[in-house]
Amino acid sequence: VQSGFDASRVLTMAVSLPAARYTDDRAVARFAEQLANQVQGLPDVQGMGFGEQVPPELSTGCTGVMTQAVRREEMRHACIITLRVAPGYFEALGMRIDGRTPAWADTNAGAGPVVVTRALARQLWPNESAIGKGIRCCQNGDTWYRVVGVAEDVRGNGFDQPVTPAVFFPMIAVENAPLEGTPRYLEVIVRSRSGSLAALAPAVRRAITELDPAVPIANERSMEQVVARSMVKRTFTLILVGIASGMALLLS
Numbered sequence: 001v002q003s004g005f006d007a008s009r010v011l012t013m014a015v016s017l018p019a020a021r022y023t024d025d026r027a028v029a030r031f032a033e034q035l036a037n038q039v040q041g042l043p044d045v046q047g048m049g050f051g052e053q054v055p056p057e058l059s060t061g062c063t064g065v066m067t068q069a070v071r072r073e074e075m076r077h078a079c080i081i082t083l084r085v086a087p088g089y090f091e092a093l094g095m096r097i098d099g100r101t102p103a104w105a106d107t108n109a110g111a112g113p114v115v116v117t118r119a120l121a122r123q124l125w126p127n128e129s130a131i132g133k134g135i136r137c138c139q140n141g142d143t144w145y146r147v148v149g150v151a152e153d154v155r156g157n158g159f160d161q162p163v164t165p166a167v168f169f170p171m172i173a174v175e176n177a178p179l180e181g182t183p184r185y186l187e188v189i190v191r192s193r194s195g196s197l198a199a200l201a202p203a204v205r206r207a208i209t210e211l212d213p214a215v216p217i218a219n220e221r222s223m224e225q226v227v228a229r230s231m232v233k234r235t236f237t238l239i240l241v242g243i244a245s246g247m248a249l250l251l252s
Helices: 025-038 089-093 105-110 117-123 196-212 223-230 231-252
Strands: 010-016 045-051 064-067 080-085 097-099 113-117 134-137 143-150 166-170 184-190 217-222
Touching: 010 223, 025 045, 025 105, 025 113, 025 184, 025 196, 045 080, 045 089, 064 231, 089 184, 097 117, 117 143, 117 166, 134 166, 143 166, 166 231, 196 217, 217 223
Parallel strands: 080 166, 113 143
Antiparallel strands: 010 184, 010 217, 045 184, 064 134, 097 143, 113 166, 134 143
């Protein structure tokens, strides 16, 4: 199957921003942008981004989304995966986008740039382009986020599962269009030029600590390890089948 992203040469680690210091979306976005500026200056860094989760582990709770389109009956009770991501997320993961990816300028201005997956675009706007369409999360209202890009489909719960319709909202919520919660738990995603992730990881950790020593760092791994972990049940089953087959051959 197509993963929808490029797992090679990508390092991830999680940070948890203390609520007492990062009280709102703008404080979190400011941390993310400052860290991105520091890390992108490292010699081996090709790209960097942040997101609440990475595929194929999009296990966050789903929520309702509304659009300016005429409501379609099959979407009336749909619950869609919604994530908050920062500029650079799609580039760091190697996700191909039709349209464009969000930039810090329109994120900080509260313009509400949004990316949706192809699966969701097909559901919400069949036979037409999703670019420029209005969408919002969680509740009705007259203020809309705008779709600026459509991402390749990803699978949020393993590669043996169907594609996951998802919306990638910006770090900073649009005025009069609130999003659920403040994204204080973030995956830091760094794409290496050389693939030497073991050498790159200490420099990224050091940049985080220099920016804010109170921010804990956890769950350091490569995206290839993320992919392998998502397939562990299927791999284990196949190993058992292989052992059973070997025993049957030996006994025969």
